[in-house]
Amino acid sequence: MSKSGDDQVRYEPAAPKKEQGGAQKPASQKSRPLLEYSPVYLLVTIMLTLFTAEWLIMIILNMAPGIPQEWATLINALALTVVIFPVVYFFHYRPKVRDLAELKRVSLVLTESERRIRSVMEATNDSIIQINEKGLIVFWNRAAEALFGYTAKEIMNKKFLTLVTSPRYYVFFEKWFRNELDLVKKNHGDSMGQGQFEVFIKRKNEKVIPVEVSLSSVWLEDSLHTICMVRDITIRKKAFVALKESEKRFREALEKVCMVTAQVEANGKIMFCNDYFLRVTGWEKKDVLGRNLFALFIADKFHAALKKRLYESIAMRVEIKQMEQEIITRSGDCRLVMFNTTNLLDHKGRVIGVTIIGEDITERKKSEEIKKESNERLRKANEELQKAQTQLVRSEKLASLGHLAAGVAHEIRNPLNIISTSIQLLSMEERLSPETVKTSRIVMEQVKRASKITENLREFAREKKPEIIKMDLHDFLERTIALVEYEMSLENITVVRNFNSGPIYLLGDEDQLAQVFLNVIGNARDSMNEKQEEFSYDELQKRGWVGQLVIETIVNEHMAGVRFRDTGVGVTRETKEKIYDPFYTTKREGKGTGLGLAIAYGIIENHGGRIEIESDVGEGAEFSVFLPLATERNA
Ligand SMILES: Nc1ncnc2c1ncn2[C@@H]1O[C@H](COP(=O)(O)OP(=O)(O)O)[C@@H](O)[C@H]1O
Ligand SMILES: [Mg+2]
Known part of the structure; x- marks a missing residue:
């Protein structure tokens, strides 16, 4: 055409x-x-x-x-x-x-x-149809031809309503036309109304399609004409149906899933909840929908925090992941739910609420806690066992070594006595060359040293039962410190007393405990001197170092403790492992025998106490000695 x-x-x-x-x-x-x-x-x-x-x-x-x-x-x-x-x-x-x-x-x-x-009306993509007052089509653009399948020639002067499929829709249109006429008459031709309907129309090929019709009236040549804009909404409808379908499926899935599921508005109003939610909480759907999540399920003490969390997640659009929350059931029980949220958006993309999907972890949590508890008990028992075992091994080792040492000491003491007497006799001789005098003095010194070692050995091996008396710890410490404090002060070391405010009475053998404390103090002193040898005292002072032995006393229900903290070189891990071994020493030859702590360990053990070491290499060491308190009953 x-x-x-x-x-x-x-x-x-x-x-x-x-x-x-x-x-x-x-x-x-x-x-x-x-x-x-x-x-x-x-x-x-x-x-x-x-x-x-x-x-x-x-x-x-x-x-x-x-x-x-x-x-x-x-x-x-x-x-x-x-x-x-x-x-x-x-x-x-x-x-x-x-x-x-x-x-x-x-x-x-x-x-x-x-x-x-008209030319504009022709060119638009929307179908435009003009209808006169009698309802006859008087204009029909090209888009209308394409949509309906009728050419303008075929359709002209036909009744518009013949295109509409159902008589039901006639009512729409007729009502609209009538109202429109009334309105126009009432307002003396001034009101030009507009209306919009979704209807089904029949194309020339009998196919029925959904369309959106927008109507507006125009006053043309003394009569009221209607301009219809008709838009094919098949795709929109299909999408809508598909959306409804998928929403339905989604709802069904939410409904069936064994997860606590609810949708709430930003203010907490519940819009949806699934069967599982109802099962866990014990409520019925009619009691829950429209109610407030916080009022019904959350204890007051959690309100502020949870609200804040929810609002934050909505405002910042970050969804909550793996949050644990207690909820209250109808019967007043508490269930623990771990939940995630996803934001619910409206068609403009604004967040209007959240979907909460959670898991009831009450039982799991309970069994986890039980497991954790029994694990902890097991761990403690194991630790104690290990401690007891090392103690046992140590005491065994010390005991057997003790026997050996006692034997050796005894055997060596006699020859040493003979050497010592002989040297003394020898040195009484006249006409000795200066060399001989010097040599005999060296021999004498070394004999003294060997004697001292054997003396120590005997001490170590001595299975003397401590003579336990009630001791005033602070008084005893003062007496012990007095023996070494002056010498230490010459070595730039001060002793700081950090004693418990009240007196502490304990049970012990004064001689033996003096030996222990003097050894521990001696070790601290050696360690701090070693530090001063390594770096000069001036250098250390510049770095803010002070040679200091802090002696602290503490007391608890059963035990009295004395803590010796020094600022020496500290104890390495390796040393810590062997520190109580007899003859283990890191000190240069002639300085240490390695028996001090081995003996101390035995003494403290015999007193029913214990020794502990704490050390950071370079920062000094801390030795704690715990001893039983003298109580009303045992004193
Ligand atoms: N306060 C301390 N600081 C650093 N090391 C220490 C301290 N006390 C003990 N030690 C380490 O433990 C070792 C063993 O000590 P001990 O049994 O008293 O023997 P000795 O003092 O004869 O070496 C020491 O040689 C030393 O290495
Ligand atoms: Mg020592």
Whole structure:
């Protein structure tokens, strides 16, 4: 079909009024003025003209009676055309004709703008249909052709409602048209309404499709026309149905899943909850929906924190992951739920609430706690066992070594005595060379040293039961410290007393404990001196170092403790492992025997106490000696 042909078809039948026809056929404009007047008006005007002409001829005939009949008719016709008609034309028709010329000009302008509008209506992708007051189609654009399958020629002047599938929809439209007319009448033509419906229409090929129809009324040429914009919403509908479908499936899944599931608005109002949720909490759906999550399920003490967490997650759009929360059931029990949230968005992407999906971990948590507890007990028992074992091994080792040492000491003591006596005899001789005197002095020194070792060995091996008495710990410590404090001060070491405020009485053997404390103090002193040998004292002072032995006493229900903390070189891990071994020493030859702590360990053990070491290499060491308290009963 040719384009221009279409246009013709479209415009001509679409012109129920003269103007539109005129727009297509300008030649017929001349006939328009007469048609502007009603037939009655024209008839009366013509009658009056004829009557006036007749009346004029009667006057002439009366004035000149001799005029023949033929002349009279001729004069009558002349009067009519020459006098009466020009007068009537001049005074009556002319002004109207002037108006009409103006009208014609305006109507031409209108036609032009209408044509422009029509071309726009043609070009749009939406189907546009114009319906006149009788409900007949008077305009039908190309998009409408494509949508409905009818050409403009086929559809023109057909009733619009024939396109609509169900009579049900007629009611919509008719009601709308009627209301619209009423409105327009009431408002004197000023109100141009608008309406929108979703209906099904039938295409030429009988296929029914869903469309959205927007109606608006326009006042055209003294009659109310309706412009229908029709939009195919098949895809939208399908998407909507698919969405509904998937939502339904999703709901079903949520409903069935064995997870505590609820959807709440930002203020906590519950919009949805699944069966499992109800099962865990013991409520019924009707009691839960629309109620507030916090009021119904969360204890007051958790409100602030949980609300804050929820609001934060909504405001910052970070979802909550693996949060544990106690909820209250209908019977007042508490269940522990671990939950995640996902934000619920509206069509504009704003968060309107959250979906909560959680797991009831009450039972799991309980069994986990039991497991943890028994693990902890097991660990402690194991630790104690290990401690007892090392203690046992250590005591065994010390005991067997003790026997050996006692034997060795005894065996060596006699030869040493003989050497010592012999040297003394030898040195009483006269005429000894200076070399011999020097050599015998060295021998004597070494014999003394060996004796000291054997003495220590005997001490170590001595299975002397301690003579336990009630001792005032602070007094005893003061006496012990007094033996070494002055010498230590010469080595830049101060002793700091950090004693418990009240007196402490313990049970012990004064001699043996003096040996222990003197050894521990001696070790601390050696360690701090070693540090000063390694770095000079000046250098250390610059670094803020002070040679300091802090002696602290503490007391608890059963035990008294003495803590010796020094600022020496500290104890390495390796040393710590072997520290109580007899003959283990890190000190240079002649300085240490490695028996001090081995003996101390035995003594403290015999007292029913214990020794502990704490050390950071380079930061000094801390030795703690714990001894049983003297109580009312055992004192
Ligand atoms: N306060 C301490 N600081 C650093 N090391 C220490 C300290 N007390 C003991 N030791 C380490 O333990 C070892 C064993 O000490 P001990 O049994 O008293 O023997 P000795 O003092 O004869 O070496 C020492 O040689 C030393 O290495
Ligand atoms: Mg020592």
